[in-house]
Amino acid sequence: MDQYKRLSQDFYNNDTLTVSKRLLGKRVVRNLNGVILEAMIVETEAYIGTIDAAAHSYRGMTDRNKIMWEDGGRLYVYQIYGMYFCMNVITEPRGTPAGVLIRAVEPLQNIDTMARLRKIDLSKTKPIALTSGPGKVCQALGISKADYGTNLIIDNNITITEYKDINQSQIAISPRINIDYAPEAAKNPWRFFIKDNPYVSRHKNNSRLF
DNA sequence: ATCAAGATTACCT
């Protein structure tokens, strides 16, 4: 590791909306068999346990979502549509199920390896296609269900560190993406992203800045 | 045992 500090247990054992905002500008460090992939978080969504009909934890504990009841700083990985994975950073102390979906990152190091994992030829396709969406993020960083439950505070395969200071004026807020199955919850402005960052997933909701 | 649905993406017109 270099000069940037890992985020602490206290960082994660916190209010989910606060953690969602504070994760912007932080750096994901992924050790993939000795190859270090690094990327900055640029887009997040909060999923808030028992009050949020869009959250997997809303209807209680299952085999899939049980990690959400653990302490913050754990990794919740699930498969979607039979072919993609999504990664969530668990928040709040043990017993309170909540997490933050990492929707987009900006590649920083070993971008060629990310392109290979994404099966993208960077001479033909724009680099923003690499990591501008939750399924793309996991594919580019080689994250799958094998990483379910990773402890970001002590584990060496995946961690998150300080990186760039993002102030409030650089953060845009919108409703969350693709949660039509929970129309009431979809009204909550619980998506956060860095304004004008090219890696933020493109969507009509981007125009609604609070 | 069966079955519908999904915190998505790539590709098509």
Next chain:
DNA sequence: GGTAATCTTGATA
């Protein structure tokens, strides 16, 4: 703008 791809999971019987 629209839709196919693809399969684990959770709910119901």
